Amino acid sequence: MVLTRKSSLKRKLTPDHHVPKTSKKPIVAHFNKEELQKMNIDLDKEYKQGKKPHLASRTPLSRVQHPAPIEKPAKSYKDFIKNYQSREFTWEGSVDIKCTSQGKDLLIYNSVNFQKDTLASGDFVELVKEKETCYGQITYLFEENHKKYTECRVFYQERLKHYIETYEYITIPLGYIYKKVIFTAENGFICETLKDKSGKFIQVNPSYCLERSLFRSKIAMRICANNSSLHKAISLLTLSSAPSNLVGRTQEKQEILEFLENSIKIGHSANSLYICGMPGTGKTATFLYTIDSLRSREEFSNSFTFIHVNCMKLSKPQEIYSILCKEICKRKKSGHEALETINHYVKSSKKSGCIVILVDEIDALLNKKQDVLYNLFNWTNLYNSNFIVSGIANTMDLSDKFIHKVSSRMGNKQIVFAPYSRDQLQEIITKRLKDTEAFTPDAILFCSAKVASYSGDARRAFQVCKKAAFLALEQKELKISIEHIQKAFKQLFASLYVQAIQSLPIPMKLVLATLCLELKNNNKENAQIDRIFYRLNSYCETLLLICCFSLKQVAVVINRLASLHLVAVDENCVKLIVSPDDVIDGIKGDEMLAKLEPFLLGN
Template sequence: MSSNDDRDPLFRYDDPIFADERLLEITHLPGPDRIVGRDEQMQRVADALNPAVFGSEPNHLFIFGKTGTGKSLISRSVTQRVITEAGRDDVTVKYAFIDCGEQNTEASVVKTIAQIVNEPENSGVTVPDRGLGTGDYYKRLWQTIDHCTDVTIVILDEIDMLEDDEILRKLSRAGENRRISDASIGIIGISNKIDFPDHLSERVKSSLSRDELVFSPYDANQLVEILEKRQDAFHDSVLEDDVIPLTSALAAQEHGDARKAIDILRNAGRLAKKQNDARVTAENVREAKEKTEADRFNELIEGSPQQAKAILYALTVLTQNSSEKEFPTKIIYNQYKELARRLDFDILSERRVQEILQEQNFLNVIQSERTGRGRGRGAHAKHRLLENPSIVEKVLLRDSRLALLEEGADTETQQTRPGR
């Protein structure tokens, strides 16, 4: 074992700010004593899953609420407690947590559930990453569930991102259709779109009986308590007294997003460490808020085509130069055409721009609503940014092609304003 003197001087081996930064990671699952303001919701989830403790089929459940209201956290926490309690009576419960924003096809979801649940020595099958059709993946899924569990709980986070809801029908009817005989399946679907069930196919609506639960946003006091229960991520006395109240207040302004509050606090600590500060200050928090918002928006648009970014930039320009916050497709299209000419892009049709705006709405990058024009005049869509336009602009201009717009942007925005 090497001595401290042998350590590479390129790296630092102490952390003056964080005692355990992992407590601030999104993937961290806190113990029940650290969960705040969700007793009623925890009980409702527990009621739905309770039959699994005895090896019986749990009730399916849809959970709705805005981002950062604890939907995924409570689902995972209660499910873990079900697994523990069932194990006391030798009942095997497993769960698969699927982020449908990343895995949104029927085949990828089926494959991932099977890989998580599978124990090849018990099921007699393997589940390869590729090389099988969807039907073959289903066959292996049924075999792994039957041989490796008594109950499988499938948590589908951002369930509204699924390309096809057929998987819901097949999972919910697996026992009835005798795909599995020695086990049962429970589904928890999580979404921030409360109208998601309205868009399910009729076949799924008729087969998927479920309970529904809505999570309300956290208030500022609850956010303070959530952050206080994670302040042991930092060394003692590192956080200045106003850091947690300010972080909570900033997050409470935006529908009580606990996830964002935790992200801001973590980024504030990282900024303090980067600047070699001895303590985390309110100024670190304010800087961290902007970084957190930019990082989140960047994740949303990462991989988007440049044409889509140009359309978003057009909406940003309009928002920055008007007291209005919502704009019809036609106005956005006119602004986009001006930007496309400056960037030497092929100009898309207005119909295609409308489709891209709807795609961005689906991805929660923007919000689109259809409004009536009056009797006999049909309806049109209006679109608005969900993020601060200055943050959106900063992130979009990271694209080297769009960065060409930065020079002379003031002149360009004066030329095209809403209504022209």
């Protein structure tokens, strides 16, 4: 290929098509037709419009980003589909006949054997869509009009091993599936972003991926369109659905209200409010409900500006400066510049009204220097400050980790949210579902008691009820009973806990098994850490013949198990959150811990 200039100078094209900066005149590249077609240039169209393919206006071939091609067994797309559709698929499990709202029958299959893999609802696959490859999560494997299909929710690759969920569903023959993939963080695949119908990108919890897929499934809608009561219950139990009134937490709500009222009246707060409690105990909901009630009162409606920051969405602690600078000062700055801008604003005297800042999931701001936490709480102590800062933590002992200068700025105003009791959970679920009669009273009571015994997490109770509603829809039943709650609880948490325990390192499995044995032998609900320490080293010396643990090492392991919500720690007492059966199933098959299994089973 030759580049021609008016001076008739000829030179070879550099490998990356780079135009030398020393050229004073534009270099024009003359390509033949085949080369232009490779660069996706329509030769006839370009020259009819009186244009020449200018090199500088074209993206170099070496820089063009093409989608990664899949290995196709045939040269063309049609041959690929033809060859792959000829593969054999073995449909497994019992067949469930469902009647759609149009009166047609769908045969729903449990699983299918595919390339030595078993595909079932919830599995991720790489598939061919419009001559391109993408990823999808299987919702249903079904047969209609004597033809077998699968419905998938589509995922797109954002960057290497990062994927984006969509609400796009496709129904394809099994021949369009290329292979099964494993979408887990352990394998390096991360999917925490959802593109909604409006095109906005929102952060989502990967654990509820299948639930989101089934909730908007077109096949599920066809099967269950005639059951509006259950669909309404599912909608009410969705975590994003805001309750019309707040159930319980009367004392905590009053304390938050008094703190905000007094601070807004004087124009600032010398101390900050620290709220702590386990996840799902209503901390954020109570605070936001209190803010809404203040806004509805005429005396406070225009007295303050509210800013809510969820620190779990921050890539690093310092990013909170940029968010606050944009909300307060209406300027886009980052890092140290944003901090300096906020400091200048706080010290200035020209301000109107208060700024109430809620820092949610404040645990994520904890670093070695704790400089971000210090600056947040220090703003309220500066002269002319109009900041009212409140922090919410999901751990009970976070304040113990604060260094002295952070504690001195934060103050001593603290509210602790205890886990919900059975009666509180029952009242919460009943009032949330007051507009539907899909649940029997016994089912709500059973769910409340079961969740209260585990964690007292209201979000978990909603999740169990919602899963039970899906199960009732699949079985074409009008009421949700205790059987549905039991099955939902087992599907949602039993298998998840077992998988979590199986992935734990040996020391954590060993401590968990020792805790089970300690509780079983003493017939108690909790055990002292020192008792676990002595029993663990006894097993290590006599049974497992491995090195013993120090008391500090055991305490560290227990704290790690607590952060994974497998145990709960209250001062020096440890309580098992998962069932002993989950622990047994989780350590089963581990050769090193095989000697402990007979003791756990009671043999």
